[in-house]
Amino acid sequence: MHFTPERMTPLKALRLGIDTHHELIIYLRADCPVCRSEGFSAMSRVLVSSEEHHAIATLNIVTGDLLKKGQIGFSEPAWQRLYLQNDNPIWLSHPKPVQSMSYVRAKVYGHTLDEIAFQSIINDIVDGRYADVHVAAFVTACGDKNLSNDEITSLTHAMIKAGSTIDWNLPLVVDKHCVGGLPGNRTTPIIVPILAACGLTMPKTSSRAITSPAGTADTMETLTNVCLSQDMMRNVVNQQGACLAWGGSMRLSPADDLLIQVERALDIDSEGQLIASVLSKKIAAGATHVLIDIPVGTTAKIRTSEAAEQLAESFKSVAKNLGLSLQVLLSDGSQPVGKGIGPALEAYDILAVLQNRPDTPQDLKKRACTLAGAMLEMIGYVKPGKGLAKALHVLENGEAWRKFQAICHAQGGFHTPPIAPYRYNIVCHTSGTVLSINNRKLAQTAKLAGAPADPEAGVELFVKIGQKVSINQILLTIHAANIGELNYAVEFLEEHKDMILIDHGEETCH
Amino acid sequence: MHFTPERMTPLKALRLGIDTHHELIIYLRADCPVCRSEGFSAMSRVLVSSEEHHAIATLNIVTGDLLKKGQIGFSEPAWQRLYLQNDNPIWLSHPKPVQSMSYVRAKVYGHTLDEIAFQSIINDIVDGRYADVHVAAFVTACGDKNLSNDEITSLTHAMIKAGSTIDWNLPLVVDKHCVGGLPGNRTTPIIVPILAACGLTMPKTSSRAITSPAGTADTMETLTNVCLSQDMMRNVVNQQGACLAWGGSMRLSPADDLLIQVERALDIDSEGQLIASVLSKKIAAGATHVLIDIPVGTTAKIRTSEAAEQLAESFKSVAKNLGLSLQVLLSDGSQPVGKGIGPALEAYDILAVLQNRPDTPQDLKKRACTLAGAMLEMIGYVKPGKGLAKALHVLENGEAWRKFQAICHAQGGFHTPPIAPYRYNIVCHTSGTVLSINNRKLAQTAKLAGAPADPEAGVELFVKIGQKVSINQILLTIHAANIGELNYAVEFLEEHKDMILIDHGEETCH
Incomplete structure (x- = not known):
């Protein structure tokens, strides 16, 4: 009565060379007997098995002559996930219903989830059992402040357990994180060499941009190799006390990488997912002491000091549950930091600081020095109030720059960031004083110009709030890798001239 | 400085014959200059323009030789949406950011949305500006009871305005709806001919199954053509006073069809979306008087009479806002209705009732007669308390069956439902009394057997709660169109033997 999938005639694998990013897609002929025997149709979720591996993929039905009879086509991520070669035998069957979606539904219906529930969801996501719509539902259900601190703790635990962890066998491993939302606020590549020059261990892994024009990993990638295996990372840290690596290649909290892809498409903030994302990465990377920077400003990610205080309390409470030492610094988030917004432009700012x-x-x-100093005080390396001076000293005497070069060298060599071939200057049409700068719209402009996908793209901003400006002075320059994106950014900027507000009420005074 | 997309060299359209259901996918070579000039990458959302049409699609990058230089491939839905022919010139550009997603985010963050917000979201969904992950976020954000009655009213209005509406120029147009969750509860095809035989106007449009093994449209499709244009529907209703059509082909509330595709994948209930879905379809179809059936049972969609009363109140409140006469009946939802679960099996039950x-x-x-009677009382056709008797009379004297045949004939002819080639009997291993029947698990079994995609698939249930059963008596039969799905349903059933609980504590009495 029962036939196992193995008894069916297998299909022959064919690499179609279609890049579908992270979605696993398979292609079957409409007249393929297995469609009929299993009742599959377009967009069905299908369990795909080779002789050694299996994965769940989404089915596309081919009506043309893309495939011969008996063939099954694979998109690139599906091909790689199953480690296939052409003509490998493939069997298809129905995946079991994804039981953990009942927990996602429970969350939508306002119930509290426990660690078992979060672990089931996270494991299923990491195993590829969720299509993007399911991940989107989970992300949305956990959006805003929908998770309690206990739930965030459970989610963090689940995310750590679903990946690799690193144990440094050291009593003190430091890390820092900025919750973001402030363009150009690229302090990490300055803090890491300062602290490493002081002898601290700081195995820093960073993310790529989620919704911003650049993440620390994007910026560092314009300066050196950031794709380190865990073994390479260990070597770099053993040599130099620190690294500046991309976290995504290390399977530290791999669920986070999958969640972030969907969060990026949705642009939905979630306090719980933010905290779980940050702390799971830090703990998996072996940190014992973590400093969190929360910039506060009306157009930053966190808009009020009340919201920042609340977020800080949640961070502290969850860190305490997880046995992690954690401090939070609130900082000014009223305008971009430095001049550059975009991977390479921010790298040039960092070089200017490190090279004094x-x-x-x-x-x-x-x-950067304030944060580095806070960490030195937090671990008792200097007395309270003496951190900033120590950090400035290590920066200004060139130790930090030498350490930065040594880290880049250990990671594969230092290189010069690219420079964009297309530029467009925005000039001031009046004289006056800069009243406000909209972080969100500037970030949007940099993204439309191509950042972070084009590392050389972005915005160079030449003014600060309160600065006096005169007619025809250049306010900012848009950098792009191609004409299409340059145009797009310029159009957006021209539609949002309120991005930089100039007070020219007192023109007569100038 | 600025180049419009029209000045670029167009690509040549190629139909790849890939069925991606409702997702619009385009395929570009990795070395295509427009990828570079516009900064597109795999899974980018792209505005695709032919000389006459445009749409937003998701990009897949082709690294093999699927496409020649200068070609752009299209999936079937993208090809059809743009009304293309091979070699048509195609231009690509960046779509504008989807502004209405900011309303979705606002909803996630707990804000109340107004009609402008809902209209923006619904229009963008209907215009294809949302990828499935965006729709998933909207569905999830509106999940459970997250919408107020005013918000549901706004959403309903928005959904009506985004599609076609029908005006019958009649003071009285009746309709009914069951909120579902009760397998086999296929009363509509019986109620419609009873009420039409009484001279009422009932232009019934029904949906296909969302999460159940059969929708009324799926069942009716096994008996006659249900894909009517609005003109055809008008003809049928003018001739016969009623129709039994699929609503999806009529662009009555087209947003609903798109939302339902994602809701089906997520299986997330939303009171607000449920009410807006039902009422937008009814009002767009021109109904003035609507009866809502809410089955209540521990394994039905609505589990308690409190939840049913709350849902009924929301239905009434929103209907009042919309100027619609509406009554709600709560009914017993403790077990499936009739014998059949699945499109064709339910059709056979309907024929048995209509043919007496x-x-x-x-x-x-x-x-069916209770609901038809309630409608006759609601509109004053009979005195209170006389509805059921009138409905039974019209059914038992054959008028309803003649009317049903006439409606089917007007829709394109009556045909006999298919019969499944593969069956499997589940027998009772003990004697006793049926204690409980799990609607959800039975529905799941019918779906695993292939319903509703295979219309002949499903479950035939031979017992009711309280019924005495003896050893080796057949409890149910699984019907399937192929061996794969039959196996899958049998396996599920064997893992969930508690689907039908038998009390054999008093075996000695039998």
Whole structure:
């Protein structure tokens, strides 16, 4: 009565060379007997098995002559996930219903989830059992402040357990994180060499941009190799005390990488997912002491100091549940930091600070040293109140720059960031004083210009709030890798001239 | 400085013959200059323009030789949406950011949305600006009871405005709806001919199954053509006073069809979306008087009479806002209705009732006549308390059956439902009394057997709660169109033997 899938005639695998990013897609002929025998139709979720591996994929039905009879086509991610070669035998069957979606539904209906529930969801996501719509439902259900601190703790635990962890066998491993939303606020590549030059261990893994024009990993990638295996990372840290690596290649909290892809498409903030994302990565990477920077400003990610205080409390409460030492610093989030917005442009700011050049963006330097100093105070390396001075000292005497170069060298070599071939200057049509700068719209402009996919793309901003500007002065320059994106960014900017507000009420005074 | 997309060299359209259901997918070579000039990458959302049409599609990048230089491939839905022919010139550009997603985010963050917000979201969904993940976020954000009655009213209005509406120029146009969750509860095809035989106007449009093994449209499709254009529907109703059509082909509330595709994948209930879905379809179809059937049972969609009363109140409140006469009946939802679960099996039950055959499922007959009678009382056609008798009379004297045949004939002819080639009997291993029947698990079994995609698939249930059963008596038969699905349903059933609970504590009495 019962036939197992193995008894069916297998299909022959064919690599179609279709890049579907992270979605696993398979292609079957409409007249394929297995469609009929299993009742599959377009967009069915199908369990695909080779002799050694299996995965769940989404089915596309081919009505043309793309495939011969008996063939099954694979998109690139599906091909790679199953480690296939052409003509490998493939069997198809129905995947079991995804039981953990009942927990997602429970969350939508306002119930509280326990650690078993979060572990089931996270494991299913990591195993590829969720299509993007399911991940979107989970992300949305956990959106805003829909998770309690206990739930966030459970989610964090689940995300750690679903991936690899690193144990450094050291009593003190430091890390820092900025909740973002402030364009150009790229302090990490400055803080890491300062702290490493002080002898601390800081195995820093960073993410790529989620909804911003650049993540620390995007910026560092314009300066050195950031795709380190865990073994390579261990070597770099053993040599230099620190690294500046992309976290995504290390399977530290791999669920986070999958969640972030959908969060990016939705652009939905979730306090719980934010905290779980940050802390799961830190704990998996072996951190014992973590400093969190929360910029506060009306157009930053966190808009009020009340919201920042609440987020800080949640961070502290969850960290305590997880046995992690954690401190939070609130910082000024009223305007971008430094000049550059976009991977390479931010890298040039970082180089100016580390090299103590005369054009150093002073705001970026001060923020980085304040945070590095706070960490030195937090672990008792210096007395309270002495951190900033120590950090400035290590930066200004060139130790930090030497350490930065040594880290880049250990990671595969230092290289010069790219420069964009297409540029467009926006000039001031009046004289006056800069009243406000809209972080969100500037970030949007940089993204439309191509950042972070084009590392050389972005915005170079030449003014700060309170600065006096004169007619025809350049306010900002848009950088792009191609004409299409340059146009798109310019159009957006021209539709949003309120991005930089100039008060020219007192023109007569100038 | 600015180049419009029209100045670029167009690509040549190629039909790849890939069925991606409702998702619009385009395929570009990795070395295509427009990818570079516009900064597109795999899974980018792209505005695709032919000389006459445009649509937003998701990009897949082709690294093999599927496409020649200068070609752009289209999936079937994308090809059809743009009304293309091979080699038509195609231009690509960035779609504008989907502004209405900010309303979806606002809903996730707990804000109340107004009609403008809902209209923006619904229009963007109907215009294809949302990828499935965006729709999933909207569905999830509106899940459970997250919409107020005013919000549901706004959403309903928005859904009506985004599609066609029908005006019958009649003071009285009746309709009914069952909120579902009760397998086999297929009363509509019995109620419609009873009320039409009484001279009422009932232009019934029904949906296909969302999460159940059969929708009324799926069942009716096994008996006649249900894909009517609005003109055809008008002809049928003018001739016969009623129709039994699929609503999806009429663009009555087209947003609903798109929302339902994602809701089906997520299986997330939303009170607001349920009410808006039902009422938008009814009002767009021109109904003035609507009866809502809410079955209540521990394994039905609505589990308690409190939840049913709350849902009824929301239905009434929103209907009042919309100027619609509406009544709600709560009914017994403790077990399936009739014998059949699945499109064709339910059709056979309906025929037994309409033809007054000796094997008529009495429960289905009584429910249908109770609802038809309630409508006759609601509109004052009979005095209070006289509705059921009138409905039974029209059914038992054959008028309803003649009317049903006439409607089917007007829709394109009556045909006999298919019969499944593969069956499997589940027998009772003990004697005793049926204690409970799990609607959800039975529905799941019918779906695993292939319903509703295979219309002949499903479950035939031979017992009712309280019925005495003896050893080796057949409890149910699984019907399937192929061996794969039959196996899958049998396996599920064997893992969930508690689907039908038998009390054999008093075996000695039998």
